[in-house]
Amino acid sequence: MSEPRTLLAIDHVSKNFGRVTAVDGISLDIRENEFFALLGPSGCGKTTLLRMLAGFEMPSDGRILLDGKDIARTPPNKRPVNLMFQSYALFPHMSVRANVSYGLEMERLPAKEIRSRVDAILATTELVPFADRKPEQLSGGQKQRVALARALVKRPRLLLLDEPLGALDKKLRGAMQLELKRLQHEVGITFVIVTHDQEESLVMADRMAVLKDGRLLQCDTPHAIYEHPADRFVADFIGVMNFIPGKASADGVVAANGARIAGKVPAALTPGASAVASVRPERIRLFPSAETANRTTGTVEALAYHGLDLQLHVRTPLSPKPFLVRVTADAADRRPVASGDQVELGWDAADVRIFAE
Amino acid sequence: MAPALVWLTALMVVPCALVLALAFFRRGIYGGIDYTFTLENFGLVFDPLYAGIFLKSARIAGTATLIAVVIGYAAAYAISAAPRRWQPVFLFFAVLPFWSNYLIRTYAWIVLLNREGLITQLLRWLGYTGEPPSMLYTEGAVIAGLVYNYLPFVILACYAPLSRLNPELAEASRDLGASAATTFRRVILPLTVPGIAAGAVFVFVLSIGNFVTPALLGGGRFQMIGNLVYDQFLTANDWPFGAALAMALIAIMLLVLMVQALAADRASGRAAQTKGDADG
Ligand SMILES: Nc1ncnc2c1ncn2[C@@H]1O[C@H](COP(=O)(O)OP(=O)(O)OP(=O)(O)O)[C@@H](O)[C@H]1O
Ligand SMILES: [Mg+2]
Numbered sequence: 001m002s003e004p005r006t007l008l009a010i011d012h013v014s015k016n017f018g019r020v021t022a023v024d025g026i027s028l029d030i031r032e033n034e035f036f037a038l039l040g041p042s043g044c045g046k047t048t049l050l051r052m053l054a055g056f057e058m059p060s061d062g063r064i065l066l067d068g069k070d071i072a073r074t075p076p077n078k079r080p081v082n083l084m085f086q087s088y089a090l091f092p093h094m095s096v097r098a099n100v101s102y103g104l105e106m107e108r109l110p111a112k113e114i115r116s117r118v119d120a121i122l123a124t125t126e127l128v129p130f131a132d133r134k135p136e137q138l139s140g141g142q143k144q145r146v147a148l149a150r151a152l153v154k155r156p157r158l159l160l161l162d163e164p165l166g167a168l169d170k171k172l173r174g175a176m177q178l179e180l181k182r183l184q185h186e187v188g189i190t191f192v193i194v195t196h197d198q199e200e201s202l203v204m205a206d207r208m209a210v211l212k213d214g215r216l217l218q219c220d221t222p223h224a225i226y227e228h229p230a231d232r233f234v235a236d237f238i239g240v241m242n243f244i245p246g247k248a249s250a251d252g253v254v255a256a257n258g259a260r261i262a263g264k265v266p267a268a269l270t271p272g273a274s275a276v277a278s279v280r281p282e283r284i285r286l287f288p289s290a291e292t293a294n295r296t297t298g299t300v301e302a303l304a305y306h307g308l309d310l311q312l313h314v315r316t317p318l319s320p321k322p323f324l325v326r327v328t329a330d331a332a333d334r335r336p337v338a339s340g341d342q343v344e345l346g347w348d349a350a351d352v353r354i355f356a357e
Numbered sequence: 358m359a360p361a362l363v364w365l366t367a368l369m370v371v372p373c374a375l376v377l378a379l380a381f382f383r384r385g386i387y388g389g390i391d392y393t394f395t396l397e398n399f400g401l402v403f404d405p406l407y408a409g410i411f412l413k414s415a416r417i418a419g420t421a422t423l424i425a426v427v428i429g430y431a432a433a434y435a436i437s438a439a440p441r442r443w444q445p446v447f448l449f450f451a452v453l454p455f456w457s458n459y460l461i462r463t464y465a466w467i468v469l470l471n472r473e474g475l476i477t478q479l480l481r482w483l484g485y486t487g488e489p490p491s492m493l494y495t496e497g498a499v500i501a502g503l504v505y506n507y508l509p510f511v512i513l514a515c516y517a518p519l520s521r522l523n524p525e526l527a528e529a530s531r532d533l534g535a536s537a538a539t540t541f542r543r544v545i546l547p548l549t550v551p552g553i554a555a556g557a558v559f560v561f562v563l564s565i566g567n568f569v570t571p572a573l574l575g576g577g578r579f580q581m582i583g584n585l586v587y588d589q590f591l592t593a594n595d596w597p598f599g600a601a602l603a604m605a606l607i608a609i610m611l612l613v614l615m616v617q618a619l620a621a622d623r624a625s626g627r628a629a630q631t632k633g634d635a636d637g
């Protein structure tokens with residue numbers, strides 16, 4: 001496979017609102033045809049970054065290159081970029097069809113072409129039965145599809161989506177996540193989606209960027225970020241993580257109670273410095289074999305079935321917070337545990353990630 | 358509910374009914390009322406002389422409405438585009454003249470438009486030496502007075518929908534490729550029409566029946582329907598004809614209000630009805 005082409009290059013972009021720095025020197029490359037997610041806690045600058053890509057905010061500093069051309073100063077109506085708004089921003093006085101046609105009318109396309117393209121996108125987004133309705137007569141999921149159709153029909157180079165699924169309930173969200181992914185595949189348009197739901201970005205994105213306080217912490221595939229978080233914040237923000245605070249040593253972390261947690265220590269961490277060892281819940285085994293590198297005992301405080309697996313809260317001497325352990329239903333059946341039981345936990349050194357505290 | 362009804366009956370229905378009744382009698386020889394039934398008064402309303410005054414009043418009220426709507430909408434738009442915390446301040450200043458007496462505000466225009474008034478003095482100061490322009494006692498002065506007096510209503514009526522408008526709608530329009538002008542024409546304007554309509558009806562109805570402004574700024578001979586009614590009651594002493602004129606004026610006002618109410622009702626009714634279809 002050939003090297004993927006960069007469609008959009010965000011080059012040291014910053015944005016200040018008065019004394020607030022909403023975006024702080026972010027550099028990112030977004031590749032042709034990828035599904036890219038911007039992830040971060042509330043207020044980290046995701047919307048601001050997206051609005052700069054759409055043309056509603058001008059960067060205070062830096063360049064935004066689309067196909068190599070700087071578009072930072074191009075007005076929104078002159079960019080081959082469309083934004084699907086967090087609130088959908090459907091025109092309330094226009095029917096679904098009129099909403100979707102609007103963008104093509106602005107391109108002054110012949111009426112016949114507008115009609116056929118609108119028909120096609122309404123069919124793709126399964127909106128044909130609602131074409132003559134006004135936005136207020138649609139459900140949340142239908143509105144979302146209209147907003148999507150209205151942006152997609154323009155065939156932009158880049159489609160920006162600001163928390164497109166935020167207003168939907170959990171079940172519909174799951175369905176729409178897959179739907180969005182299918183649509184993106186079908187239309188072959190690069191998607192940049194903003195979300196503060198880490199699970200959503202793991203499911204949908206080809207690559208994702210994690211932001212905090214306007215800065216980029218890590219940009220990689222969901223798998224790489226999940227397995228190798230760049231720092232403690234990312235490790236905590238993406239997925240669930242058990243943390244063991246302590247001091248760095250040559251081959252791991254010494255926990256507060258003196259237990260040694262074996263794992264690879266990052267080069268930047270000098271022995272004796274404050275550090276945390278961490279391990280994912282699904283990497284911890286109940287009743288491990290004797291040769292497992294890291295072992296501890298604990299008391300089961302609570303357990304909860306989640307269908308496929310069983311989640312245990314286990315109080316251990318290693319950390320003030322109970323460990324979260326995920327055991328497959330299968331394993332749980334073989335060796336049942338109950339609240340209050342003493343259990344042994346173990347995990348491999350290769351599954352330990354160590355960060356500066 | 359009940360006190361409101363009593364109030365309405367005492368202050369609106371009874372006086373209107375009395376005036377309406379008056380219109381069906383003859384004028385007495387010495388100015389009193391001759392209680393014999395007639396329809397002559399209504400016939401006289403359609404006399405070209407009086408019908409002409411109705412038309413002129415409608416034209417003046419219409420022109421004042423148009424100007425007030427354009428200026429008022431622009432002002433409301435500017436206020437709604439200002440930073441949120443400044444908006445109440447700007448609104449306050451826009452409506453401020455409204456808190457002073459109507460007569461005083463109208464007299465202020467006389468001071469401005471007078472032959473040797475402030476405007477003439479300003480022109481002189483700028484080097485103008487010719488005849489002072491005649492501005493007072495013209496139709497233009499009456500229109501200016503009406504516009505000035507009713508502008509705050511239009512600003513308030515237009516500000517309401519403009520400030521409620523989701524700014525993302527305009528952004529979405531830009532994002533889809535529309536220029537700022539097209540965005541205004543196709544998104545902002547249609548969504549704020551109810552405010553414009555409410556403001557316009559207000560100015561029109563208040564202007565067409567106004568008699569203070571034409572009397573003061575239009576001069577003694579300048580007549581709008583309001584002045585005509587006033588004259589019939591207080592100068593000509595022809596109460597029955599005055600009543601018929603007043604009834605015709607009220608009929609015009611009611612018609613305008615009804616058309617607006619119907620239009621507004623149809624707009625919301627249509628939405629509600631289709632919503633019902635969607636649910637069914
Ligand atoms: N127009 C503005 N004026 C002043 N400050 C702003 C403006 N827009 C955003 N900010 C500030 O910039 C920061 C980033 O805001 P932004 O809306 O980009 O966050 P976000 O990541 O989209 O958050 P959320 O997940 O809550 O939507 C916040 O601290 C916000 O208060
Ligand atoms: Mg946001």
